[in-house]
Amino acid sequence: MAVEKKTPLDTRALIINTALKLFSEKGIFNTSVQDIKRTANISIGSIYHHFPGKDAIVRALYEELLAKMQDLIEGIDQQYASAHDRCREVVRQIFIMTEYDPDAVRFVLQGRHLEFLPNEQPICSSRPFELMKDMVRDGITAGEIQGGDATLLAACLFGGPLRMVSLRLDGILDRPLPEQLDDVWTCAWRAVSA
């Protein structure tokens, strides 16, 4: 039986993952570095060796999740051609992610980090959200989506689905989101289709 040896990367990831779990459960402010220490079974010193402070943990987590989300959306952009198919796939992926990694979705979409990290841009100014707006813009140009302001139309298209995500994360909805994708998407697309 091989002896497992912890690499620095393991510890860093352990800290990040533990933090995400605790942040999601109790909130960022209610989670102390001591909590992370206890839950992860490591020492304070080790945490402060990997991160300058709690701020840095929150920031690293946010950037990591945002990058993951960006990759996902860029992949969709290449794989699908029409605005309809692209946007639908975005919603589908978010619905799936909400089920198997609710902590990550809560952290990114609920934008809890904003209260903790001052002078940070709101999530809707981030690259992934810009890409989603671009999808809508392309759809308008292509005549798939009705003419009008892209920001407004993006809000109307994704507003319903994102609201469903919030409700699901808050435990209001019993059924898994992917099961309800067709119904939600039908409504969402009707709102903006040309």
Next chain:
Amino acid sequence: MAVEKKTPLDTRALIINTALKLFSEKGIFNTSVQDIKRTANISIGSIYHHFPGKDAIVRALYEELLAKMQDLIEGIDQQYASAHDRCREVVRQIFIMTEYDPDAVRFVLQGRHLEFLPNEQPICSSRPFELMKDMVRDGITAGEIQGGDATLLAACLFGGPLRMVSLRLDGILDRPLPEQLDDVWTCAWRAVSA
């Protein structure tokens, strides 16, 4: 010139209003009781005379704003007959309130209090949101809104407008929301109308 005398009610209201302003600016956790004391120009003792603690201030604020919102929606229920008109008026009122009292809307809709007050129900389980769902339910029964799950349809109907509110509060949208009511509502209603 009459001498103004501060009544207890004044002080209580002063505390609540100051708290709301600070909570909105810096977040609940980043606002200390000392901050409220300084901004309101009163003493710590006075604050703790009116409220048992910071928790109580947050709770009182939340309940007050929620009650105000409930009154508003119940008024709409009586004044309008069809689901279409009722729901549209709800959106219109929220849009207006977002402009003239953004702090209140941010506090209630963003649900910041949840992270501070543990074991508190999420905002979407609150009475006003239930009333909005009832409006949708009635609309389904009346044949104005397509058949289906009321929760899902309510999310699809109000999701877009609420997203617009978030964007406006985050400073993403330059134009006042009421100016965009017609466009937003057209999209929202198309999503769910029978």
Next chain:
DNA sequence: GTCTATATCATGATAGAC
């Protein structure tokens, strides 16, 4: 790189005069 022990500080809350 990881640990323990500790310094420093801000916060929520209280006591008691007026």
Next chain:
DNA sequence: GTCTATCATGATATAGAC
């Protein structure tokens, strides 16, 4: 009811051994 002065707690962060 309002005030000032103070306490007690728990947080972030650091120092230094191993």
